[in-house]
Amino acid sequence: MVTPRNRSRNGLSSIRCIIGMGSCASPCGTSWEETSSWSVMCCSFAYIRYSICIFYAITRLDRQAIIRYRRNSLTNIKLLNYPWSREPRTMIWPSACMAIALGLSACSENTDREAVAESWQRIDQQGQVIDSSDDARHHCVFDRRTNLLWEVKQTESGAHRFDATYSWYSNDPAQHMSEPGLRDGGKCDLASCETEALVAAVNSSGLCGHRDWRMPQREELLTLGDYGLIESGNVLDPEFFPLALPGEYWSASTFRLYPQSAWVVSAANGLDRGERKTEARLARLVRGEIFNPRKPPESN
Template sequence: MLTGCGESGPGPEIHDTKYRAVTATGTVLDAAQAPGVCARDEFTGLTWEVKTDDGGLRDARHTYSWFDPDEAHGGELDYRGLPDGGTCDGSACDTSSYVAAVNETALCGHADWRMPSRDELGSISDPRRTTAPPTINTRHFPLTRNAEYWSGNDYQFQYDAAWVWSFHNGMDRVEWKKTPRHVRLVRGEPQRVVRVKD
């Protein structure tokens, strides 16, 4: 694995030890305890949402269309994506509405949750698990779907497409913004996050 500026980094075995469970109030737990309401990546400094199976706002089965109301839309092309195009509960079923709804709950004591970059999604994808997906540490991220998750990065060469990360094969690709996909939110400033090659 490589870090940002060509430095050598740890191998994939770091996925076994780099996470710590976080409580609903933001307390980071001992390494022996998992899962938490959130998961802290001690290597990158990021904290991740952990999904539920209760049918509520953060249920792992929910899907969302990619939508960012701040994207350009005044000319011939509308870069914002599609509002409310997924299947969910607790918010409108698009990425922007979901971020806003989770922030209203102050998940794990914070209200600065956001969509992850594709590089950040890549940082929690365990390449050793491509033959037994999902490609993630399922002790800290239970209920992860063997499927694609939206990143916050749209695709610069196509106005109505954005990047997804597959936790089936551990790779990224471009998808139409209107297509329902899963979401996992993140917070914090990333450190030592690997740049995903185009």
């Protein structure tokens, strides 16, 4: 089954197709995202032990690149020949992958998706639901579909400052995969501007009555995007996230092929990519059981 995931900001297709359980993703961030006009990912069957994953990107009108991976287990992807540089090398004829892209063109449409905010509730500082007719300021948003509670940014200085940025840092070996990231690499009102310090500060404050806040997984961040708002330049609904900037937000997910990077999700277009952990990006915390999109939680 081929599942449509997203569309690019400039109107051209940015396709990620998942076939069965197999998937693959673009390498760490800046080499591709800063220059690419559009990209197509053709992902392998998970049940075939050896298969080829082809990534095709037109980075500029006069430059083409193709990366091939060999998937040799259900959980590991080994690199065949990736040039870790900003100047990619063409490895197979562009026409070959173009034919695959055309065959998967149906993946580029995602127009019948319902507004994600239909399952959201505004929550006050004490953790109580705010009535839809009440214009009181809210501090969190609860998603009844995913059972996740999200931090809402504020204008005041402190841990919830809307324009504060952080470098990615974690002490958890299972999370950072031998690359813990960088301390104090952002710009914020905390003593140290990294994601781990943000989590500690928000838990200390007891936001919305809870002290178990954490960094969101990549798949959790992707649930916030309303693609009906993409033409506005920000896919986060301003009614629920009024101060959300159209920048990139850190996830807790390390990029497995290049653990010096972690996944970020852009609020401008809803797309995700890998970014170096040393870079400064926005962050929004979440609490609740980790959401698995392949196994939706039961309704309360």
